[in-house]
Amino acid sequence: MRFVEAKDRSLANILSDNRFRIDSFQREYRWQRKQIEALISDLATAFEKNYKPGDTLETYEEYGSYYMGPIVLCDDKKELSIVDGQQRLTSFTLLLIYLLHAQNDLGLKEELKTDIRKHLFVRRGAKDTLILNVESRAKVIQHLIDNPDTIFEDVEELEENLENSAKPSKDESIQNIIERYEDITILFPEDLYDNVKLPIFIEWLLNNVVLVEIRAFSMESAYTIFETMNDRGLSLNPTEILKGYLLSMIDDDTKSEEMNVFWKERVFDIKSAIGTDSDLDFFRNWLRAKYAETQRSKTKGSENLDFEQIGTQFHSWVKSNTARIFLKKSDDYYYFIKSDFDFYSSIYINLYSYKNEPCEDFESLYIANFYTIADSLSYPLFLSPISKIDSEESMNQKIYTVNRFIDNYTVFRTFQNKAITQSTIRNYIYDLVREIRNSELSELQSILKTKLLEITGNNLTAFEPLQVMNNWGFYHYFFARILYYFADDDVSFESLLRSKKQISYILCSIYFLDNNGEPEGDTLYLKKIDSVANYVLIRRNHAEQFNGLNISRRLKFLTKHNYLPEMVNEIEIDDINTFIEKRDKVLRGLVKEIWHMQ
Structure with missing residues (x-):
């Protein structure tokens, strides 16, 4: 009888010829931009440590592996249930969808392309089904695969269909999947996005990124493993190790105990204000801000230096760099905690508050965040x-x-x-x-x-003349900034951003390609239609009505509902070309006002 199996498996092996289910009791996908950014950054850094100019698809196999931790599966002979690891596997699936489209957008030769679809779909019952087989998410994942160019335009319709269906989905994962995919399109490193590096990166990702697959053959065994991995042991984290070192260097027992009490209280304050593990982020950010001098070069095989070492083992870095932090005698360590740690941790807590909560005196930080x-x-x-x-x-x-x-x-x-x-x-x-x-x-x-x-x-x-509309998420934010610039004091900035509420705002094009009867070869007209100046934020519950209006009534509708406050003096313009030209000029002027450099 088999109880459990554990083995190293590449991402390609895991996402091939399997079908995974995510049971209803733990099915939400909750990664945020912070986790996606960390994943992409870590992968890019690991890849760049191996890559050197001249490398090809034939040489990437010499690259080192990158370990992504364990996943716990339950094999009930039908499907594999993901007990632990769905956040990572869902995120990798979104990254693979992005890379699938990136290959095509770059126009890679067929011999340089990887068959990514076989890591998204599996053949079962004479039809292709998604490897991550979650019914409530299937439509949005398929939409990302089939319609990457319209994903941000169609999401509102998708959400409305779900809300109005006979059995509306309450899976918060749907919106989160869309937002994290959007994050990937923004955050994927531009220096990997070329005809040389991208094919190698894709192959490295699939074959050199390794997870430990722990497979149990009953749900009881699977959860026993999961609980053991997460609950047993009380290993010290880097903050506690750093505290122990600093206190050990204070000779006076009274002062040492005083700082011990203060340290615990302040770390508690940081975690209470910001969240679990925020103490780790604070020390990384503080030490980098005030003391780091060196960083690893881009040369293959280069060693981690100050900025990287602080990111991975700041407690060890402090111990090895006491002279740089001016720690020589006992009192130096005492005042490093009593004065420096106190001062900068207080500022850090305040900064977090300014960036994440509306505050009249620091509103600009909240909006920019x-x-x-x-x-x-x-x-x-x-x-x-x-x-x-x-x-x-x-x-x-x-x-x-x-x-x-x-x-x-x-x-x-x-x-x-x-x-x-x-x-x-x-x-x-x-x-x-x-x-x-x-x-x-x-x-x-x-x-x-x-x-x-x-x-x-x-x-x-x-902001160029006829700036191209090529980023739905960003330009929704951009137009929210403009609406807020003209808004009354009782309007909150967050209310202008995208959400599922019917009164929330969505980004729409004002005119469409066929509205003017212009010849297809009119390049300037096409540029105007594709420009930022041809887009506007309107409330979701107005979208259907607006899209049904003829050309002559659209501007009047937008003006009536104050969707074009910047164009209040241009409401009589009926010609599409003239309107877009005028609005483009107005937007460029507003960018200078809102994002001035004084």
Whole structure:
């Protein structure tokens, strides 16, 4: 009798010739952007450590493997039930769907393409079914596979169908799957998105990413394994190890116990305010902001240096770099906790609050946080210029200044169709963290303004004439910023973002290609129809009515419901070409007002 089997298996092996079910009692997919970003960053970093120019599909097998942890399955001789690991397998499925389309979009030769569909579908009962076989999610997954160019446009219809069906789905995973796929399209590193690297990356991902498959043959055995893996043992985390080291270096027992009590209280405060493991993120962000100097080069086989070591083992890094942190005698360790840790952890808790909760004095941080760079990059930037000798006003001005830079940097790069994923921009941001460390306010403002000018050149906003609509998620956020700029004080920014509510906003095109009867070869007209200026946010419950209107009545409808507040002086325009030209010019002016560099 078999009780359990465990073996290393590649991602390709796991997602081939199997069909998995996710039982109803644990079926929600709950990964957020933070987890997707970490996954993509880790995979890209592991791949780049092996890749060197000149590599081909024939040489990638020499690359090292990347371990993604265990998954626990129950084999009941019908299907494999995922007991632990559905978050990762669902996320890998979304990544494979993205890569399936990326191969086609790049126009790869057939010999360079990988048959990714066999890792999405399995043949059962004379028909193809999804390998991740969850009925309530099948439609949205199939939609992502079949209609990648319309996914963000059709999601509202999909949600309405689900809400209005005889048996409406309450699976929160549907919206989350769409949002995480959208994250992947934004966060996938641009330096992997080419005809040379992408085919190698896909093969490496499928064959060198390894999971330990633990297969039990009864649900009871499977859950016993799962509980044992997650509940047994109380190993120290890096925060506790760091505390133990620092306290051991304080000679005075009274001071040591004082700091022990303070440390536990402050770590509790951090976790209470932010969440589990947020203490780990704080120490990584603080140490990178104030002390890290070096980072690993892109050369194959390069060693991890300060920024990377702090990310993986900050407790060990501190012990090895006491001189850099000015820790020599007992009192240094005492005041490092009593003064430095106290000061920067307090700021960190406040920053988290500013970024995640509406606050009148720091509203700009809250708004910018809906579309921004990774926390592992933004927090070091915020903390880097702040010094213990700063006045409260000076600290606040530095926070405003850094937020303005992050907001503009993120938006401008997206205008330019450049990735903002952690793995793509981290070297640039880490260099900037060092450059602005402990800087005075005027110096900080000068440095960051220069950096933005380097990005935009003579075009002060990077928003080009007839800017192309190529990112539904971002431009929904973009138009929300514009509506909020004109909105009354009682309007919340979050209410302008996409949600399932009937009164929420969705992104719609104002005119369609066939509205003007223009010849197909009219390139300029096509550019106008495909431009950002031809899109608008309207309430979901107005969409059907709006789409049924003829051309002459659309602008009047949008004006009546205040969907075009920026065009209040242009309401008499009936010509499509003229309207889009005028609105494009107005939008470029608004970008300068909203994302100014002062």
